[in-house]
Amino acid sequence: MRDYILLYINGHRHEVRGDAVLLSLVDYIRQHKHLTGTKVVCAEGDCGSCSVLFARGAEADQAQGRRFKTLNSCIASVYHLDCHSLVTVEGLIEGGAPSHIQDIFAKNHGAQCGFCTPGFIASLSALCEAKKSLSEQDVRNACTGNLCRCTGYKSIIESGLALEASKIKPLADRYLSQQITDDLKARLSEPVQIKTQAQEYNKPKTLSDALAIKASEPQVRILGAGTDTGVWVNKKDWTFSKALDLQLIEELTAVKESDGCLHVGARVTLTKLEQASLKSIPELSRYLHIFASPQIKNVATLVGNIANGSPIGDTMPPLMVLGAELKIERQGAFRYVPLEDFYRGYKDFDLEEDEIITQVKIPIPKGDGFRVFKVSKRKDLDISTVSAAFLMERDGAMITSMKLALGGVADRPLRLRSTESTMQSKPWNQTTIDEAKVSMLKEIQPISDLRGSHVFRRVLSVNLLQKYFNELGAGTHG
Numbered sequence: 166m167r168d169y170i171l172l173y174i175n176g177h178r179h180e181v182r183g184d185a186v187l188l189s190l191v192d193y194i195r196q197h198k199h200l201t202g203t204k205v206v207c208a209e210g211d212c213g214s215c216s217v218l219f220a221r222g223a224e225a226d227q228a229q230g231r232r233f234k235t236l237n238s239c240i241a242s243v244y245h246l247d248c249h250s251l252v253t254v255e256g257l258i259e260g261g262a263p264s265h266i267q268d269i270f271a272k273n274h275g276a277q278c279g280f281c282t283p284g285f286i287a288s289l290s291a292l293c294e295a296k297k298s299l300s301e302q303d304v305r306n307a308c309t310g311n312l313c314r315c316t317g318y319k320s321i322i323e324s325g326l327a328l329e330a331s332k333i334k335p336l337a338d339r340y341l342s343q344q345i346t347d348d349l350k351a352r353l354s355e356p357v358q359i360k361t362q363a364q365e366y367n368k369p370k371t372l373s374d375a376l377a378i379k380a381s382e383p384q385v386r387i388l389g390a391g392t393d394t395g396v397w398v399n400k401k402d403w404t405f406s407k408a409l410d411l412q413l414i415e416e417l418t419a420v421k422e423s424d425g426c427l428h429v430g431a432r433v434t435l436t437k438l439e440q441a442s443l444k445s446i447p448e449l450s451r452y453l454h455i456f457a458s459p460q461i462k463n464v465a466t467l468v469g470n471i472a473n474g475s476p477i478g479d480t481m482p483p484l485m486v487l488g489a490e491l492k493i494e495r496q497g498a499f500r501y502v503p504l505e506d507f508y509r510g511y512k513d514f515d516l517e518e519d520e521i522i523t524q525v526k527i528p529i530p531k532g533d534g535f536r537v538f539k540v541s542k543r544k545d546l547d548i549s550t551v552s553a554a555f556l557m558e559r560d561g562a563m564i565t566s567m568k569l570a571l572g573g574v575a576d577r578p579l580r581l582r583s584t585e586s587t588m589q590s591k592p593w594n595q596t597t598i599d600e601a602k603v604s605m606l607k608e609i610q611p612i613s614d615l616r617g618s619h620v621f622r623r624v625l626s627v628n629l630l631q632k633y634f635n636e637l638g639a640g641t642h643g
């Protein structure tokens with residue numbers, strides 16, 4: 166049993182023990198390691214100033230896993246980075262001189278006050294890890310999780326476009342050497358338990374050990390990547406007394422395709438799902454592209470989004486219409502629950518204290534009648550005002566199956582069963598859509614908040630159904 170967290174920062178090995186394990190990563194980097202290049206502005210994952218690069222020891226022998234990605238160090242805790250190699254802006258310096266990216270930023274006036282700059286440099290470094298020829302769209306996409314209040318972005322985009330990515334050496338050459346990889350991998354085989362005066366952190370190696378911990382101590386908190394809970398830590402003083410981290414359980418990190426379904430483990434990140442669904446469910450992959458930012462998706466799990474259960478959580482409406490089921494396990498038993506039945510009210514779930522969600526089973530749709538829409542105040546990195554998913558099958562002009570689910574219109578993500586039944590066996594035409602809109606308005610109960618009034622949400626909901634009809638047109642689907 167290990168009683169420390171192992172991480173490498175800019176190639177230096179650190180064993181972190183005791184209370185320091187529970188610090189936010191950025192506090193550890195800045196206050197304990199005095200690497201003050203990484204900045205904090207919002208402390209809630211929105212601005213990207215705190216972005217650092219990471220690679221997982223567990224993936225260090227896969228080509229994808231050797232590419233460093235970004236995360237927000239303000240909402241990650243040190244324990245999230247166990248057996249990872251990290252690179253901060255200081256680690257990008259080469260032979261005492263600024264790296265190519267840092268140099269280009271300076272030459273193109275990509276920095277003014279400089280507070281956001283380390284974060285942009287991290288995001289562009291991650292882009293150069295993944296691509297060797299950069300378009301303007303690549304640069305813009307890579308920077309969706311970074312905000313700048315000074316430059317107006319023009320000089321930052323120009324800096325990105327001036328990069329000669331093919332000249333930049335992979336960070337793995339410096340920060341995932343064979344020695345580092347071997348060390349991280351060796352430690353990955355050891356379960357972790359860290360006790361401080363007030364808190365206990367457990368990271369078992371097997372699912373049966375995790376279920377045993379949950380059975381003996383049902384109140385133990387399951388940890389995902391912390392992109393929801395990390396914000397609560399910073400803004401609401403959220404904490405846990407005992408926690409269970411599933412990160413070392415290999416079977417929970419896989420996405421597998423079999424029996425016409427994607428089987429997504431509880432530790433699968435949204436970036437991984439976006440890539441894994443590209444061929445099988447391209448509409449889901451496209452939709453995940455506009456979820457949060459790269460920094461968030463590189464660590465955030467699908468199951469974390471589902472288990473957080475926000476009424477405006479983005480993944481639930483599409484998964485509901487696809488007929489997704491949750492595999493829920495307790496010691497010695499498991500059950501499958503349709504996602505729509507998992508939500509019983511506002512943050513009220515069909516999940517007992519001794520249970521863990523271990524997998525999401527997502528049926529792959531046939532035909533091209535599956536669409537998902539998200540309306541938010543900003544296109545990128547914003548929470549939905551309303552989201553909507555639709556899945557229709559037809560036989561000629563007649564609807565044989567219609568599924569609708571919405572987010573942001575009730576106290577939970579909502580499947581619209583009554584509206585679906587008004588459309589069943591009806592012709593696919595404007596009259597049916599108009600009748601469905603009437604039913605929809607009876608079925609939803611949106612509230613007013615800072616993202617929009619209940620009236621606006623009602624208008625959006627019916628307009629999204631109209632948009633779906635307009636997009637699909639009268640072609641042959643399903």
Ligand SMILES: Cc1cc2nc3c(=O)[nH]c(=O)nc-3n(C[C@H](O)[C@H](O)[C@H](O)COP(=O)(O)OP(=O)(O)OC[C@H]3O[C@@H](n4cnc5c(N)ncnc54)[C@H](O)[C@@H]3O)c2cc1C
Nearest residue numbers: 210389390391392393394457465466469470472478479522
């Ligand atoms: C800047 C920012 C942007 C965001 N943008 C979006 C967005 O566009 N759309 C959106 O929907 N969300 C968004 N989010 C919310 C968040 O990123 C997602 O909900 C994410 O999927 C949570 O995953 P996680 O692994 O970080 O979960 P965590 O924060 O670690 O956990 C969330 C909850 O899930 C529980 N949990 C985790 N795993 C399990 C399990 N196996 N069994 C039972 N319970 C479990 C935890 O106990 C906790 O209650 C955003 C957050 C931030 C900070």
Ligand code: FES
Nearest residue numbers: 206208210213239
């Ligand atoms: S400080 Fe803004 S995302 Fe971390």
Ligand code: FES
Nearest residue numbers: 277278313314315
């Ligand atoms: S240069 Fe000042 S915030 Fe970007």
